[in-house]
């Protein structure tokens with residue numbers, strides 16, 4: 132680990148269904164949260180320069196465990212998505228418990244990457260998640276995903292509206308696309324700042 136992270140070394144570590152199963156942090160950790168289908172797995176693959184190290188699902192709500200990846204002595208944590216409409220109450224309760232336990236636990240929360248679809252106003256659950264991160268003073272950034280689906284003008288308009296609605300400072304928001312690579316270098320920079 133020098134002044135940048137070698138993402139080419141990325142590998143899968145383990146998948147956990149309960150927070151109590153996760154070993155103590157042994158290195159810096161970056162976690163990815165956001166609604167189901169927002170693009171968490173895709174942005175991680177883009178960081179790693181890999182097509183499908185992190186499973187990208189055509190069926191939303193597929194990632195129901197906490198999945199750990201590692202690159203160059205940094206952990207990358209793919210958290211299960213929220214807000215999938217066709218989920219049962221039991222599944223939603225399980226999600227809330229898993230995420231609640233995770234952020235309550237004694238870990239190295241170097242950076243939380245909170246993903247929000249740039250095309251839509253943030254949902255109630257996006258607000259809850261980001262309010263929670265702000266309220267508990269987590270070091271976090273918001274990645275606005277799927278920017279390739281909007282024109283430059285629309286991107287700027289949506290980014291401004293979303294920042295205002297979520298009440299997060301300018302410097303905490305990055306416009307990204309896992310398809311074109313927009314914003315990925317900036318994200319890498321923020322990860323390096325938080326972890327190295």
Ligand SMILES: Nc1nc2c(ncn2[C@@H]2O[C@H](COP(=O)(O)OP(=O)(O)OP(=O)(O)O)[C@@H](O)[C@H]2O)c(=O)[nH]1
Nearest residue numbers: 167168169170171172173188192193194212309310
């Ligand atoms: N156009 C475009 N599509 C994207 C982008 N990122 C993700 N997608 C697509 O959105 C869908 C969901 O992406 P995932 O990365 O699986 O989303 P996720 O947040 O991991 O979803 P869950 O694991 O279900 O919570 C897939 O069909 C992706 O190909 C992007 O930047 N641009």
Ligand SMILES: [Mg+2]
Nearest residue numbers: 171172186194
């Ligand atoms: Mg996923």
